[in-house]
Amino acid sequence: MSNTNVQSVILWSLVIVSLLSAFIIGNRLNNTNLQLLIEEKFSDYTVDYSDNDIYQLKSKSDTLFLSTYETIGYGGSMIVATAVDANGKIKNVEILHDTETFSYIRKLQKHSFFSQYENLDVAAPLEHGYDIDNVSGASISGKAIAKAAQRAGHHLAQNTFSREPIKTERSFEIEDYEWGILLFFIVSILLTFWLKKRIFKILTYSLSIVFLGLMWNSSLSIAFFSRILLGEIPDLNNGLLFWIFIGFISIGIIVFKRNFYCYSICPFFAVQYFLSKLTGLNWRLHPQLRRYTQYVNGLLLWAVLIVSLLKNNSTISSYEPFSMIFSLQGNGVQWFIFPLILIASMFVSQFFCRFFCPIGALSYYALKARKGKLFKTTITTCSNNIGPSKLLKLQSFIVSILYFLSLFAIIYYLIVSLKA
Numbered sequence: 001m002s003n004t005n006v007q008s009v010i011l012w013s014l015v016i017v018s019l020l021s022a023f024i025i026g027n028r029l030n031n032t033n034l035q036l037l038i039e040e041k042f043s044d045y046t047v048d049y050s051d052n053d054i055y056q057l058k059s060k061s062d063t064l065f066l067s068t069y070e071t072i073g074y075g076g077s078m079i080v081a082t083a084v085d086a087n088g089k090i091k092n093v094e095i096l097h098d099t100e101t102f103s104y105i106r107k108l109q110k111h112s113f114f115s116q117y118e119n120l121d122v123a124a125p126l127e128h129g130y131d132i133d134n135v136s137g138a139s140i141s142g143k144a145i146a147k148a149a150q151r152a153g154h155h156l157a158q159n160t161f162s163r164e165p166i167k168t169e170r171s172f173e174i175e176d177y178e179w180g181i182l183l184f185f186i187v188s189i190l191l192t193f194w195l196k197k198r199i200f201k202i203l204t205y206s207l208s209i210v211f212l213g214l215m216w217n218s219s220l221s222i223a224f225f226s227r228i229l230l231g232e233i234p235d236l237n238n239g240l241l242f243w244i245f246i247g248f249i250s251i252g253i254i255v256f257k258r259n260f261y262c263y264s265i266c267p268f269f270a271v272q273y274f275l276s277k278l279t280g281l282n283w284r285l286h287p288q289l290r291r292y293t294q295y296v297n298g299l300l301l302w303a304v305l306i307v308s309l310l311k312n313n314s315t316i317s318s319y320e321p322f323s324m325i326f327s328l329q330g331n332g333v334q335w336f337i338f339p340l341i342l343i344a345s346m347f348v349s350q351f352f353c354r355f356f357c358p359i360g361a362l363s364y365y366a367l368k369a370r371k372g373k374l375f376k377t378t379i380t381t382c383s384n385n386i387g388p389s390k391l392l393k394l395q396s397f398i399v400s401i402l403y404f405l406s407l408f409a410i411i412y413y414l415i416v417s418l419k420a
Helices: 003-029 034-041 102-110 139-159 176-195 198-215 222-230 236-254 267-279 287-311 322-327 334-347 351-355 358-370 390-419
Strands: 046-049 054-058 063-072 077-085 090-098
Touching (some): 003 222, 034 054, 034 077, 102 322, 222 287, 267 351, 287 358, 287 390, 334 351
Antiparallel strands (some): 054 063
């Protein structure tokens, strides 16, 4: 075994050990105190634990009975509480703690999803799509919350009010948008990888922006893989979209040795593609800097996973700008990263995909592993240079500034996430 291979084996061993260590530390540091969460959310009440996972909340004028249930949404887990008054009517449904994608929770709140539960009987079906309406663009989160509210509510109905809840006979079903995404994936792969005509690629990119981006607000995120490491894996009924995304990229890499997602299906790649075509520019980093960008992207991937494991939160360190561009939802420094990436994409083709995308880095290493080259290091030479042109040097300087601004913003975001 060559020195390069030995170094690679040592490096990957350290990566695995660090991830395992972060997982163990995160689980020890982030134990959830359920009663404390309830007291914070229901601060006007005195909280007492009775038995059978039921809490009694008392105020001067009201008495509530509360039960909780933990569920998994689109981007992470949620602890949902159903609070019921003495007459068996639901007072409210609250999220006590969550690692769900921020934009989906905001969308549910904006469309008064939680207010649907007020004054419903605790023994009612409480079924998503039956007596609880869906919210387009956040249906996976809504379905998960509805399931948790139903389980908690029916637990109260049986154990506090001695009533048998009404249950609907609803078998496993695929939502219309899930059929749409599944069909879109299949058609996109056929158009871009087998027919290989430019017009089909442009059509696929356009449809990706319209349907995956604007209509369904769905894209593959590094949070999906953080969830796997954290053991937050949804079932098919409540997380079919998760399995569609993970399934297609896994089949592509394992069976066909190709990345089916990044350069044919990803809506944010499509946005960058059209921005680049709109300006007609493709400025380049200086070769001396470009040779290290692959390693920087790998380090960012590692850092994202480490922060997620340490905080026991699959979405906290995800700096990807997908939800910001398609739903205009974000927080803090994300609003600096987002416009910076868009501006840079006008000058550098696939700026985010090439230099910062954690899914792109993960796919790269997964493909290397599939081809048996994970422990082989490729040394990039820099024989080509920027050349004597002052214009080319200026372009390289501007691109370098955009690169470092984006990199520092992402690092800052990860540090803030770790301190949160």
